[in-house]
Amino acid sequence: MNALTEGQRLRRPVPDAMWEALQARFGDRLSRAEAVREHHGRDESPYPAMLPDAVVFAQGTDDVAFVAGLCNAHGIPLIPYGSGSSLEGHLLAIEGGISLDLQAMNQIVSVNAEDLTATVQAGVTRKQLNENLRDTGLFFPIDPGADASLGGMAATRASGTNAVRYGTMRENVMSLTVVTADGRVIRTASRARKSSAGYDLTRVFVGSEGTLGIITEVTVRLYPQPEAVAAAVCNFDSLDAAVQCVIETIQLGVPVARVEFMDAAAVRSVNLHSKMTLRESPMLVFEFHGSPAGVQEQAGLVQDLAREHGGKDFEWAERPEDRNRLWTARHNAYFAGLQLRPGCRASTTDVCVPISRLAECVGAAAQALAAASFPSTIVGHVGDGNFHVLMLLDPDSQAEWDESERINHAIVRQAIEADGTCTGEHGVGLHKMQFMAQEHGEDALALMRSLKHAFDPNNILNPGKIVSW
Amino acid sequence: MNALTEGQRLRRPVPDAMWEALQARFGDRLSRAEAVREHHGRDESPYPAMLPDAVVFAQGTDDVAFVAGLCNAHGIPLIPYGSGSSLEGHLLAIEGGISLDLQAMNQIVSVNAEDLTATVQAGVTRKQLNENLRDTGLFFPIDPGADASLGGMAATRASGTNAVRYGTMRENVMSLTVVTADGRVIRTASRARKSSAGYDLTRVFVGSEGTLGIITEVTVRLYPQPEAVAAAVCNFDSLDAAVQCVIETIQLGVPVARVEFMDAAAVRSVNLHSKMTLRESPMLVFEFHGSPAGVQEQAGLVQDLAREHGGKDFEWAERPEDRNRLWTARHNAYFAGLQLRPGCRASTTDVCVPISRLAECVGAAAQALAAASFPSTIVGHVGDGNFHVLMLLDPDSQAEWDESERINHAIVRQAIEADGTCTGEHGVGLHKMQFMAQEHGEDALALMRSLKHAFDPNNILNPGKIVSW
Structure with missing residues (x-):
């Protein structure tokens, strides 16, 4: 897929003195093995791996400080690695260098x-x-x-x-x-x-x-931990009705803990993946936290609102195990989506808009996706105005990648025009850098760049991400 | 009181070309009159005024951009002025320059x-x-x-x-x-x-x-706006009992909207200033927001907790006018305090600590103040761990100022040792700069300084505040 080729990369060679210093301190906790580098040079983004020169396994802040000091002295890139679940190419070692694995720092x-x-x-x-x-x-x-x-x-x-x-x-x-x-x-x-x-x-x-x-x-x-918790699902005839219900819930000041949207395809993927039998139409999943009386009151208010917007089958997950099953299914929506098309790679969008603009933005995305040549799902943290499109792409098809990028660009453009952002929670990484000027303007971007220059004058810290140097 | 003398100030002379450009654009909205400069060169801090060279009255962002561009070109300080209510010397023109009054930007x-x-x-x-x-x-x-x-x-x-x-x-x-x-x-x-x-x-x-x-x-x-609001006052035998009641309220997850502490002297000052008859002992003022049933439930829980800690006379302000009177009185605690000693200037502390350390910190402050040669009051946003000591000083007494600074230092030192901050909400200005290294460490302070250098390379924006150049 779309990524820098090896030839385009500005790999900075690690000098022998630095290898020796790393080897002396870390021994086995320094790895230059291809498999280890391959594992640390990718994330859940659609990009192919771009390998660091080595991986260091840190055990404490002093290890991190040691490696940073060394990389800074030699001008070598340093990329911190947590659990490898980022979605936008954050972890790709586009200029080589050291991947610093922090997973053992788990105290x-x-x-x-x-x-x-x-x-x-x-x-x-x-x-x-x-x-x-x-x-x-x-x-x-x-x-x-x-x-x-x-x-x-x-x-x-x-x-x-x-x-x-x-x-x-x-x-x-x-x-x-x-x-x-x-x-x-x-x-x-x-x-x-x-x-x-x-x-x-x-x-x-x-x-x-x-x-x-x-x-x-x-x-x-x-x-x-809330004294009482209640979760429920409710299906709607349209996205618009579901979103209007959410807007009114928020405006009433109901302190809803969660309110999630799933389109019919997302529900279907979750049904398949988690062996559930949810009705496959636009759906909201609610959760309420509070005292038993408070939860009952919140739930009553929201049920009334849902009914006014044609919501059907307000179904309660009363027992903790049912609730956990429901939320586990929702959390697995990404992986469930991947299974709709075996062997695919996913490209996700992550725009977030003022809630008054949410219905039109999700609606336009749904329309574009309906005409696309690949399958997709839509889920959204609708209380925040944040939604994700999961586009399921053939990893060998440049045409699908190009088509998904066109849709991605259109979704982002509309979100920014609606006074929203290109990324609500996934971050910029490599994949969203192209939208930064459009979203922030060149002058704000110049300030971000001056911040980067001030804090990292040798450009060693995850170089080439968020803002160009 | 303690402040830089004129001789210590690094006043940067405004060149004629800049005066001409300002005069041409702003006409009457540029003032070099002593009274106007005097008004803009002070705030509610104990410092004497330090006058800017001129005041510009801005009417829009373009005015601000014009003045900034000019000041930057000529290396002249620029100090934005809102409503003049800051408490730490933020507005003092220690290097002269332009005070930019934004009060007409009120759309x-x-x-x-x-x-x-x-x-x-x-x-x-x-x-x-x-x-x-x-x-x-x-x-x-x-x-x-x-x-x-x-x-x-x-x-x-x-x-x-x-x-x-x-x-x-x-x-x-x-x-x-x-x-x-x-x-x-x-x-x-x-x-x-x-x-x-x-x-x-x-x-x-x-x-x-x-x-x-x-x-x-x-x-x-x-x-x-919450559907229902209820406010109440409750007196306690000791600060400690009041704080313990607050800790348990927060831990229970009661979504209390406000919980304020006043010591006996603060209550007395408010009684005098606002003609109220509150009981003059350590007091908490609560407010609850929510549905009618929710407010009742919260209030019931807190009343039980207060009773367990010896709280007396849980008195409700049921009507909106009573509630407004109570909160207006609380908001006027600063000015009420000033009236305890006619002609005084106040020096306020503003530490904020983890709530588990609040009782010991307020207790130590109260002990130090009991032995002081000037009157004082203590109020606190106790749900946040933030409290203020208002020290009422004779503006002509260097001895009182020195004594108040010793107490101030002790209060801040203890707060920082308790993993708290020298200022919860008032800001650094001039008065808290002395604590920045102690609170943040030299390396973090160096990062702050590099941020300042990156964003304001000519040091024109409110120079000499927060961090030294």
């Missing part, structure tokens, strides 16, 4: 139950954290589809199905430990819930995709 | 009710916005004590009594129009509720106190 450093905070190493995954919290009565709500690492989630400003109630990584990261380009270790903030003490370094690094510094520890906000 | 640009957003010019105040929203069923929750401008509130990352439920300006600014140091106009983000499209320029400018760019328009999140 829960501290849980402060009174303060509703936890500090974890960057390699801890969201499921691991929630397993660990189970007995505390607390939970961490941010849930991208994959079981991503907290470091990676912070680096891509991830969110998921709970964002409408609990926010994204932007709102839920309180502080980070970061290794700078020259190997210094900083902490971006205290554990105070709010601060006006200078520039917001935390938010500078959240969403910076490894291009400004390497996140090695993350302090996040936790929430009390 | 509500748009209200998008379906999307729960509003875009306003920087000079619009929070009360003006809420007046304008009254008939929409929506409101904007962030409420510092003063009727500050939205531009100023964004620039200081302000918050107030509602932050425990609705967040601060950090969470509630969606996008900004900003004039850069060289006079270019950028927009930092779209109106999408979330985005992963590159570096978070919005959060870079929120809290930057006019040192990285000049905010000319602000897009904020709005919220549905």
Whole structure:
């Protein structure tokens, strides 16, 4: 598919002195094996792998600082690797260099139950954290589809199905430990819930995709596990009716925890993948959190709204196991979609628009997809105005790739014209760089570039991602 | 009091060519009158005024861009002026230059009710916005004590009594129009509720106190006016009992909208200033937002918790006018405090700590203040771990100033040791710069400085604030 060829890459050769220094410190934790490099030079994007020169397996912040210092001294690219689930080519070593695998940095450093905070190493995954919290009565709500690492989630400003109630990584990261380009270790903030003490370094690094510094520890906000939880699905005759129901839910101030849209194809894929029997028409999946009385009240209000918009079969998942099954199915929508076309690679869109513009944007996308030569599904975090198109492509067909890119461009153009963004939660990586000027304007992009130059003067940190040098 | 003397100031002379260009464009809207400069060279901080060379009254973003371009070309300081209510010396023209008054930029640009957003010019105040929203069923929750401008509130990352439920300006600014140091106009983000499209320029400018760019328009999140609101006061035997009640309230997940602490002296000052008869002992003021049933449920839970901690006289302000009176009194606590000692100037602290450390930090502050030679009050946004000490000083007494600074330092030191911050919501300005290295460490401070250098290479934007050059 579409990617830089080896010939186009500006590979920077790693000097012998640097190999020796890495070998001396890391021994077995340095690998130059093809299979290991291949595994670290790809992600879930449609791009073919672009291999780093070596992989280093870090065990702590001091390892990261050591490698950063070395790469900076020699001008060698350094790409942090969490769980490899990014979707936009974030991890591709387009200029070679070192992939720094942080998966062994998987310690829960501290849980402060009174303060509703936890500090974890960057390699801890969201499921691991929630397993660990189970007995505390607390939970961490941010849930991208994959079981991503907290470091990676912070680096891509991830969110998921709970964002409408609990926010994204932007709102839920309180502080980070970061290794700078020259190997210094900083902490971006205290554990105070709010601060006006200078520039917001935390938010500078959240969403910076490894291009400004390497996140090695993350302090996040936790929430009390809700006393009562209820989930339900409801089918609609049209996308428009479903979205209108969501707009009115939000405007009424119903603190809905989740509200997800799936088109008929997405429901079908989930039925096939998870052996479910959901009705295959436009569907909303709701979840309500609160006290038992509060949940009942919220659910009643939303049921009334759904009925007004022709919603059918408000079906409750009462038992925790039914609820988990439903949400697991929703989280697996990406992989379920892939199975609609065996052997395919997926290209996903991720636009997010003001909710008043959502119906027209999803509608136009659906129309374009109906005429496409490949299958696709649409799912959306509709409470946030964020939706994903999953285009299922023959990896050997340039024609399909080109067609998907045309549709992708049209979806993004319309989203930006609607005062939205080209990416709600997946990040820029390689694939969205082409939209940055259109979305932000050249002057804002120039400011981003000056930030990159200030924080990474030798351009070693995940070079060639987000903004060109 | 403590401030730079005229002799210490690095005043940069404004060249004739610049005066001519300003005069040609602004005419009457350029003032070099002493009284106007005096008014713009001070804020609510304890510092004496430090006058700019002139004041320009801007009417639009293009005016701001013009002045920035001119100042940048001539290396002249430029200080944006909102409503003059900052507390840390933000507005003092320590190197002279131009004060840019944005108060005439007071247009509500748009209200998008379906999307729960509003875009306003920087000079619009929070009360003006809420007046304008009254008939929409929506409101904007962030409420510092003063009727500050939205531009100023964004620039200081302000918050107030509602932050425990609705967040601060950090969470509630969606996008900004900003004039850069060289006079270019950028927009930092779209109106999408979330985005992963590159570096978070919005959060870079929120809290930057006019040192990285000049905010000319602000897009904020709005919220549905709650269907039901209830407020109550409750007195406790000790600070500790009150704080413990708050910790348990937050941990239970009660979505309390406001929970404010006042010590006996603060209650007394409010009684005197607002002619109220509140019991003069440690007090919590609560507010609950939600459906009628939801509010009743929240209030019941909190009443039970308060009772367990010896809370007395849970008194309800049932009618809207009683509630408004109570909150107006609370918002006026700063001015009420000033009246405890006629002719005084106030020095305020603003530390914010993890809530588990709040009782010990407030307790130590109270102990230090009990032995002080001047009167003081303590109020706190306790749900956030943020509290303020208002020290009422004789403006002619260097001894009192020195004593207040010793207490201030001790309070900040303890807060930082408790993993908190020197300023929860007031900002750094001049007065908190001395704590930045202690709080952030030299390496993080160096990164902040490199950000300043990248965004304002000629050091014209509010120079000498937040970080030294």
